Amino acid sequence: MKTVIIIPARYASQRYPGKPLVELRGADGVSKTLIQRSWEAAVAVSGVDAVYVATDDDRIRDASLGFGAEVIMTSDQCENGTARCADAMARAGLSADLIVNLQGDAPLTPAWFVEDLIAAMAADPEAQVATPVVRCDAQTYGHFRSDREAGRVGGTTAVFGATGRALYFSKEVIPYIDPARRADSWDAVFHHVGLYAYRPEALALYQTWQAGPLERLEGLEQLRFLENNHPITCVEVEGRGRVFWELNNPEDVARIESILIHE
Template structure:
């Protein structure tokens, strides 16, 4: 089946409760040059092949000015958008490519490799589900980083559990499934890191914007749980790291961690 026509939307807001001004945080690349987090996210989206357009969606003039300054197309969305999915829904009528699939590349995930985005779009050729998201099996280092964050009282990345067909069962900022142990480098870890990217068909995106926030979504602070709470099947698409470290900028402490990963990967 041919890949559907797809657009990438990068939602970005200034008023993050855990990290205000996060999209404009400077991140140093492997060459020592600093660029804003939103620019690095946009460059990650632009590196993916076969997408009709890449757009930054924001409600903040400072982010819009910065994005336009490095050449991104910007669409202004309402300040009332409560999360990135709602912001993608608000951006949908302003997209120029009339996409069959909208890929939400969150603005705090500059380490997202292009093959994650391409694999997610290609998975949407299967018409049996309307929403999909990538998951990455944790190695021992990533699992230890999750446990370190939780032990320190920090909210780090998100984990996912899903059934044998890939249908999501739950997402959490806790480390699930519980293992009670760490893993050696050669062991297979049963924990999957949820990659902060989503693919939606336009109808699913429009429906989401009309639903109230759910209880689980509110407690966990995870927007994708609104789909599960409304009975929508969400497909988890397993992707491969290919030697790359994946981590989002969730807290100020993550800046050094992501900069180190960019240096190791040679990301300029």
């Protein structure tokens, strides 16, 4: 199964402009840009045929070429990472059995998250789109709650049925946990990992749909599949003691650096 990873990255983020070029200090004291750390996470994945950075920005292109990435320039009209992946595939004339979208704000993504996602797609030929979810630990649930209490839009949560079929994704913390009744039940919440695997047909189909009301309200691209009755398979992955978090807001820089220091 030929598999490619595409890392969509844009400079003009509404919440955090210039985010891909923000520098993050690691345990060795070396600072690297967010896009470089995300690329390094991608190239650590086994069983992948190629890794590309997809961007419409010359600054991100130049930085990516500087650390050795292959870059595909895309349209500046791509409205989200899924659309940018589709545009990159078309512009570069790429063909693959599986396209993995590893978003450029997730440098803490362990290789096994991606490998487990690819394995799940290989094991289920009927699955057209899949995405990982990881059960919250106390620290991650605390990050969710502190962001909400501070009025920040942070990570995403997912709920899914017994077969793993996604029911909904939200920037709110779902399911709701009544602290008076189940204060210690934070592990019922699943953190959605901003990572997708698509069959080429599903990625092409996405391009034919318009954003629906739920996608526009939540700002979550994957809801376009659900609003068009196209199933998404949620693949539960194990944190193995590592904390996963994305760089959503400036406040997340310190969070991520504190995790990198202890890796």
